[in-house]
Each structure stands twice: as structure tokens, then as C-alpha cells.
Amino acid sequence: MEARRQAEMFQPGGVKxxxxxxxGTTQDITAGVIKHQIENAAVFERLISALEVKNAEG
Structure with a gap:
């Protein structure tokens, strides 16, 4: 999943x-990017799980 990959990529020691x-001023927004991508991944994982249960039921 892309969101998980990006969250891992921006972890400490990775990409900033x-x-x-x-x-011309700059701001480090790495922590916000990680938080956003982890939240996105969680939403999609819940959606996938719900769809899998629905499909299994029939």
C-alpha cells in the first residue's frame, strides 16, 4: 500500500x-506527512477489512 510505503520512507533517518x-523560507513537515500517511493507511485497511467480511458473507 502506497501510504504505508511513504510513512516508512519518511521515518527518522529517511527522507525529509x-x-x-x-x-524562500522552509519548514520541515516530515512529522505531519508521516501522521497523515499512517492515518490514510488505517482508513484503507479498515475499508478493505469490511469489504472482505462482506464478500465472505456472501
């Missing part, structure tokens, strides 16, 4: 997500 503003 740096936001560059129009005025």
Missing part, C-alpha cells in the same frame, strides 16, 4: 519532507 514557501 521540506515545504518551501514563496518567500
Amino acid at each position: 519532507a521540506i515545504l518551501q514557501m514563496p518567500d
